[in-house]
Amino acid sequence: MESIIEFKNVSKEFEGNVVLKDLNLSVKKGEIFVLVGPSGSGKTTSLKMINGLIEPTDGDIYFNEKRIKDYDIQKLRWQTGYVLQQIALFPTMTVKENIDVIPDMLGWDKQRRSQRVDELLNEVDLDPEQYRDRMPSELSGGQQQRIGIIRALAAEPDIMLMDEPFSALDPISRASLQDLVIQLHQKLGNTVVFVTHNMKEALKVGNRIAVMHEGKLIQCDTPEEIQKHPKNQFVKDFFDETNDEVYTQTLETLIDGGYYLEAQPADEMLPSLDIATSLSEVFDLLAEQEAFTIKREQKIIGTIKRSDVFRFLSQEE
Template sequence: MESIIEFKDVSKEFEGNLVLKDLNLTVKKGEIFVLVGPSGSGKTTSLKMINGLIEPTDGDLYFKEKRIKDYNLQKLRWQIGYVLQQIALFPTMSVKENIEVIPDMLGWTKERRNKRVDELLQEVDMEPEQFRDRMPSELSGGQQQRIGIIRALASEPDIVLMDEPFSALDPISRASLQDLVLKLHQKLGNTIIFVTHNMKEAMKIGSRIAVMHEGKLVQCDTPEEIQKHPANQFVEEFFDETTDEVYAQTLEALYNGGFYQKTTSADTALKNLSLDTSLSEVFELLTEQDAFLIKQDEKILGLINRSDVFCFLSREG
């Protein structure tokens, strides 16, 4: 497979601190390449080098076999989409205007821009007639992030950079947007470089994963190989470590807080969970179905759906 990005002996020093050390890696055209690691591992620094926001102290970085330092940076960035954790939609511009920013700069005709906006809104299940003229303040957080994603795709860029785009979202919204990225990638076939500190997220969406630690590349391989053959103890422990605190809470906390609907009737189409089920299992189940039954000692206690969980998370926050 043809390469699109290549790091050759790349290092970066900030105020005497070496934050990236002799990085060598290749990103292949059309893959989802994930940079994963704890804070301070060098993953975001590496990402920002690709669109010229940060320059290497040593070594060279190549885009389509040409050194990035040899590009006109403005023209380079028009070929690269960017999705941030802070969605950064322009607040005084409509959804449509936000999406077509780069196509407009590139001189696309109004007809072509309109068609592209409507196509992308439909791809993320947002009806164009309902959403294209809305302002960002009229959208939910998840809707804003969907617009951020399709804005990055609007100009049909060669590569899309995603810097922890879902880390501020609740687990259900996060899982939904992960699925959306996979769906859009399958349809559009663009190259995505995705930064996350969450190994579970990396395993779900990555074609290949680069595990980073203290500015060094520790392992680069497919999710399956990393899971079966971690390079060292750090990779093994990082893969196994628990996610944030809300995942460790139990369903009992949700139930005792009154965030459920009373029912005694069994719906055979719904799965049953017991009160000691962790919320991580609840979140995973709710990405597959809208609701489930709580059952304890063969007795049905009630029904919980996505909206109940959202209310619970809001109250707890």
């Protein structure tokens, strides 16, 4: 598969501190490429070099076989979507105005921009009639980040950069938006470079993962290979540390902690789960469902809500 981004012998120093050391990697066109590692590993510095926010001290970075330094940086950034942890929607602009800001700069006509806004809002299950004229302050954190994602896609960029995009969100919203990135990628076939400090997130969203530590690339491979064959003890320990055991617990754990409401009468319209269901399965369901009933031996014994699970996970994490 053809590469869209290449790092060749890239190093970076800040005031005498080496933050990247002889980095060599390539991002293939049409993949989700994840940079993962602990704080200070150099992953965000690497990401910011792709759109020229940081320049390397040594080495070269190539975008479509042309050195980044040889581009008109402003035009390059228009070809690059960017999603930050701090969402960063313009607070005095409507949802529509936030989404079409780059297409407007690129000279798209009004009809084309409006059509693109509505198309993208529908992609993330936000009704255009209901949301296009809202202000960012009227949206939840998860909704704001959805707008941030489609704003980055609005001008049909060649590549999308995502820097810890979901780390400030609650676990339910984070799982839902991870699914969204995967779904949009499958539909659009776009190239995504995704930075995270969480191996669990990296394993879920990445086609390939680059594990970084202290400015060096330790291992770059598919999620399956990294799980089966970690290159060294650091990779193994990092994977084990972020593969949180809380998600292997069951609904019974929550019930023992008092996190459920008795259903009197039982709401037969809600989906039901057995008390032995793992929290990992519960977590996936709650991305779409506000509440469900719990069964023991085929009998409904209670109802549990999204807020109950989030409260439990917040205490455990």
